[in-house]
Amino acid sequence: MVSTVEFFVEDLVCPTIIGVGPQERLEKQDVVVNFKIQNAVEAMVIDPPDLRDLVKQVFEMVQDSTYLTLEALSSAIAKDILMILAYGKTPVKVTVSASKPHALPLAKSSEVVITRTLEDYEHLHHVDHRTVPRTMTVAPSTVHKVVLALGSNLGDRFKNIESALRLLEIPGEVLKEHKPVDGDKAEAMKVDVVDTSFLYETAPMYFTDQPAFINGACVIETNLSPLTLLLLVKTIETIVGRVPSVRNGPRAVDLDIILYDNDVFDTRPVEDRKDLDNLEGQLVIPHPRLAEREFVLRPLNDIVPDLVHPVLKKSIARLLQDLHISPSDPPMEKVIPFPRLPPRQDTAFAYPIEQVPDTLTHWKYGKAGTKVMATLNTTPDSFSDGSTHNVLPAAISYVKDSVTAGARIIDIGGYSTRPGAAFVSVDEETNRVVPYVQAIREQNGQDQVADIPISVDTFRWEVAEAALAAGANCINDVYSFTGPDSYPHSEKNNQEAEGIMTKMKAIARRGDAGQNKDYKVYEYAGPNEAVLEGVRVELGEKVEKIVKGKGGVRRWSVIVDPGIGFSKTLDGNLEVLRHASQVVDAPFIGPEGNKMNPLYGFPQLIGVSRKSFLGAILAEGQHGRKTTPKERVFATAAAVSCAVQQVRFSLHKMVCPPQELQSAHTLCGARDPPPEYVEAISARLRYNSRNCCNGQYNTAATCPASENACPHSYAYAYDEGSSTALFTCPGIRRADYTVTFCP
Numbered sequence: 001m002v003s004t005v006e007f008f009v010e011d012l013v014c015p016t017i018i019g020v021g022p023q024e025r026l027e028k029q030d031v032v033v034n035f036k037i038q039n040a041v042e043a044m045v046i047d048p049p050d051l052r053d054l055v056k057q058v059f060e061m062v063q064d065s066t067y068l069t070l071e072a073l074s075s076a077i078a079k080d081i082l083m084i085l086a087y088g089k090t091p092v093k094v095t096v097s098a099s100k101p102h103a104l105p106l107a108k109s110s111e112v113v114i115t116r117t118l119e120d121y122e123h124l125h126h127v128d129h130r131t132v133p134r135t136m137t138v139a140p141s142t143v144h145k146v147v148l149a150l151g152s153n154l155g156d157r158f159k160n161i162e163s164a165l166r167l168l169e170i171p172g173e174v175l176k177e178h179k180p181v182d183g184d185k186a187e188a189m190k191v192d193v194v195d196t197s198f199l200y201e202t203a204p205m206y207f208t209d210q211p212a213f214i215n216g217a218c219v220i221e222t223n224l225s226p227l228t229l230l231l232l233v234k235t236i237e238t239i240v241g242r243v244p245s246v247r248n249g250p251r252a253v254d255l256d257i258i259l260y261d262n263d264v265f266d267t268r269p270v271e272d273r274k275d276l277d278n279l280e281g282q283l284v285i286p287h288p289r290l291a292e293r294e295f296v297l298r299p300l301n302d303i304v305p306d307l308v309h310p311v312l313k314k315s316i317a318r319l320l321q322d323l324h325i326s327p328s329d330p331p332m333e334k335v336i337p338f339p340r341l342p343p344r345q346d347t348a349f350a351y352p353i354e355q356v357p358d359t360l361t362h363w364k365y366g367k368a369g370t371k372v373m374a375t376l377n378t379t380p381d382s383f384s385d386g387s388t389h390n391v392l393p394a395a396i397s398y399v400k401d402s403v404t405a406g407a408r409i410i411d412i413g414g415y416s417t418r419p420g421a422a423f424v425s426v427d428e429e430t431n432r433v434v435p436y437v438q439a440i441r442e443q444n445g446q447d448q449v450a451d452i453p454i455s456v457d458t459f460r461w462e463v464a465e466a467a468l469a470a471g472a473n474c475i476n477d478v479y480s481f482t483g484p485d486s487y488p489h490s491e492k493n494n495q496e497a498e499g500i501m502t503k504m505k506a507i508a509r510r511g512d513a514g515q516n517k518d519y520k521v522y523e524y525a526g527p528n529e530a531v532l533e534g535v536r537v538e539l540g541e542k543v544e545k546i547v548k549g550k551g552g553v554r555r556w557s558v559i560v561d562p563g564i565g566f567s568k569t570l571d572g573n574l575e576v577l578r579h580a581s582q583v584v585d586a587p588f589i590g591p592e593g594n595k596m597n598p599l600y601g602f603p604q605l606i607g608v609s610r611k612s613f614l615g616a617i618l619a620e621g622q623h624g625r626k627t628t629p630k631e632r633v634f635a636t637a638a639a640v641s642c643a644v645q646q647v648r649f650s651l652h653k654m655v656c657p658p659q660e661l662q663s664a665h666t667l668c669g670a671r672d673p674p675p676e677y678v679e680a681i682s683a684r685l686r687y688n689s690r691n692c693c694n695g696q697y698n699t700a701a702t703c704p705a706s707e708n709a710c711p712h713s714y715a716y717a718y719d720e721g722s723s724t725a726l727f728t729c730p731g732i733r734r735a736d737y738t739v740t741f742c743p
C-alpha cells in the first residue's frame with residue numbers, strides 16, 4: 001500500500017460575491033475555505049507544495065469570483081489547486097470545503113465539502129492528451145487569442161522574425177503540402193498578427209556558447225486548433241531556414257506557442273508529465289518553460305502584462321517580477337531595427353508574401369542611447385534654412401558633413417508643416433524628395449553616407465510610397481498615420497497599404513502646427529502636467545491604432561515624437577520638454593492613474609532645434625529681443641541637453657549646419673563613457689550588490705542593505721545595463737546616478 005501524506009489549510013476567510021439572493025449579488029460576503037491535499041509521501045517529500053503561495057492564489061481567485069453556489073465555488077477551487085500542483089508533477093487528491101457563516105439565521109453556517117482528482121475535470125477538455133484535437137481542424141467562426149514567443153540568433157535575425165510573421169498570416173499556403181486537411185479548406189484557415197512587442201537582444205540561455213538572440217513576442221487571432229497551429233509554426237521555422245541543431249542551440253527562427261486562450265493542454269500521457277525533456281513532437285500549453293525565461297516574459301510584458309497564466313494563476317507582470325534575475329546576468333537590451341528598402345527581389349521564394357527587406361542596421365537603447373538626426377529641408381520656403389539645401393550637390397555635401405559630424409539618420413522634408421506654408425501638390429512634393437533619397441543612396445564608395453538611415457517627413461501615402469521605393473527607410477508623419485492622406489484612410493486597397501505599413505519604420509508625431517490646443521480636459525494630471533498628459537493620451541491613441549490590429553506596424557518599428565512646438569503654448573512646450581522622460585517612462589496614466597500608458601517604453605524623437613518657442617524665450621525680459629532661427633543656437637543646445645539628461649533613448653532632430661550638429665552629437669555622446677569606465681562601473685556594481693546583500697535578496701522590497709552602498713555616481717551605469725543590479729539591490733539607487741563620472 002502507498003502511504004500518503006496530507007497538508008491542511010484551515011479557515012481561509014475570503015470576501016466574495018456568492019449566492020443567488022438579490023442582496024448576495026450586490027455585496028461581497030465572507031466565505032470560509034478549508035482544503036486538504038493528499039499525495040504519496042515520496043512525491044510530497046521531493047516536491048512539497050508551496051502552501052503560502054497556494055493560499056494567496058486561492059484567496060485571490062475566490063475574491064475575484066462570482067459563483068452562484070458553494071458547490072461551483074468549491075469545485076473551481078479544487079480544480080485550480082489540482083492544476084497548480086499537477087503542473088508537470090504527480091497528480092494529487094484535494095478535499096475542499098467552503099462555508100458561508102452569515103447565510104442562515106438559525107445555524108452557524110451552510111457548508112459544502114467535495115473531494116476531487118484531476119480526472120474529475122477531464123470533461124472540461126483540459127489537461128488530458130486524448131482531448132487535444134489531433135487532426136487539423138479549423139472552426140471558421142471561432143477566434144482564438146494566442147500568444148507566441150519569437151526568437152532568432154542566426155543570419156539576418158530581424159528579417160527572419162519578420163518573414164515568420166508574414167508566413168503566419170498565410171496558413172493555408174504554408175500548410176498546402178500537408179493535405180489532406182481532414183476535410184477542411186485551406187482557404188478557411190486564418191491567422192492575423194494583431195499585436196507585437198518590442199524586440200530585445202538577449203544573451204543565450206541554457207546553451208551559452210552561441211550568438212546573441214533577438215527575442216520578441218506577438219499576439220495572433222486564429223481559427224486554427226492548437227495542433228494545427230503547432231504544425232504551422234514548425235513548418236514556418238523550416239521555411240525560414242531552421243535546420244536541426246543541438247538542443248537549445250542556434251536557430252534561424254524559433255516560434256513557441258506560449259498561451260492559447262485560457263486553455264491548458266498537454267499531449268503527453270499523464271505519467272510523462274513530470275519531465276520537460278520529452279517535448280519533441282508534443283504540445284504543452286502554456287509553454288512549460290515560460291516562467292523561467294526572461295527573454296519570453298519581458299516581451300510579453302510589453303503587450304499582455306495583465307494576462308493571467310491559467311495554471312500558475314499569476315499575471316505575466318507578476319511572473320516577470322518574481323523571476324530571479326541575478327546581477328551577473330547580462331541585461332536584455334531593447335533594439336530598434338531599420339529595414340533596407342526597397343527589398344531585394346528573391347524570385348526563388350515560393351510564398352505569396354510581400355518581399356521581406358534585409359536589415360540595414362539596428363540601434364540599441366542602452367549603448368549610446370542618444371542619437372542625432374540631421375534635417376534636410378528641400379522646400380524653397382523652409383523656415384530656417386530653406387534655399388540652401390534644395391539644390392542637389394549642396395544637399396549631398398550637407399548630408400556628408402552631417403554624417404561626419406555624427407548624424408545617424410537624415411530626415412528629408414519637401415512640404416513645410418509650418419502654419420501658413422504654401423500648398424504643394426503630391427507630385428511636387430514627390431519631386432522634391434525622391435531625387436535626394438536616390439542621390440544619397442547612390443554615393444558609391446561612401447558606405448557611411450550611402451547606408452545612412454533616411455526618414456521622409458510626409459503625411460501623404462503617395463509620397464511615402466515613392467520615397468520608400470527610392471530607398472528611404474522610415475516615414476515621419478506629423479499625423480501619426482491617422483491623417484486624411486495616410487494609408488488607413490486612403491483609397492488604397494487595404495492589403496497593399498498593409499504591405500507598405502509593415503515594411504517601413506515609422507515616426508509617429510503628435511499634431512500639426514495649427515492653433516494652440518486647449519488641454520483643460522487633462523487637468524486631472526496636475527496643474528502643470530495637462531499638456532504632458534494630453535500628449536500621452538492623444539499620441540498614445542494614435543500609436544495604438546497603428547501597432548494594434550491586422551496590418552499594423554510592428555511595435556519595434558515605431559519611434560514616438562511628442563511634437564514640441566506643435567499646437568502648444570510656450571508653457572505647454574516647456575512642460576513637455578521638462579518632463580520629456582515622462583512621455584514614455586510613466587507606466588500609468590488617466591484620471592485614476594491606472595490606465596497603461598500606450599507610449600510606455602517607446603524610443604522618443606525630440607525636435608527642439610531653433611523652434612519659435614525658443615524664440616519666445618529669447619524675446620522675454622529686459623534684454624530679450626526678437627531672433628531669427630539661426631540665432632537660437634545656444635537656446636537649442638540648452639533644450640537638447642535638458643532632454644538628453646532625462647530620456648533613456650532619444651533621437652534629436654536638428655535643423656542646423658553640421659558644425660552645430662557636431663556639438664549636439666558630442667553633447668548626446670557624453671552619455672557614452674569610455675570602455676574602461678564601463679568595465680569599472682559594472683565591476684563596482686557587481687561588487688556592491690554582492691556586498692550589500694550577499695546575493696541573497698532578489699527584490700528591492702526585501703534587501704535590508706543601507707542606502708549608501710554605492711558611494712560613487714555614474715550616469716552611465718544605469719544605461720549600460722546595470723538595471724538588474726539596481727533592481728536587485730536597493731543599496732544602489734537610481735538616484736545615485738547623476739552625470740558625474742568617477743575620476
Ligand SMILES: Nc1ncnc2c1ncn2[C@@H]1O[C@H](COP(=O)(O)OP(=O)(O)OP(=O)(O)O)[C@@H](O)[C@H]1O
Nearest residue numbers: 247248254256257258279280281282283284285287
Ligand atoms: N507550446 C509549445 N510550443 C512550441 N513547441 C512545443 C510546445 N510544447 C511542446 N513543444 C514541442 O517542443 C519540441 C521542441 O521544440 P523546439 O525545437 O522549438 O525546442 P527548443 O526551441 O529547443 O526549446 P523550447 O521549445 O523550449 O524553446 C517541438 O517538437 C514541439 O512539438
Ligand SMILES: Nc1nc2c(c(=O)[nH]1)N=C(CO)CN2
Nearest residue numbers: 151202203204205213248295
Ligand atoms: N536568449 C535566448 N536564449 C535561448 C533562446 C532564446 O530565444 N533566447 N532559445 C532557446 C531555445 O528555445 C535557448 N536559449
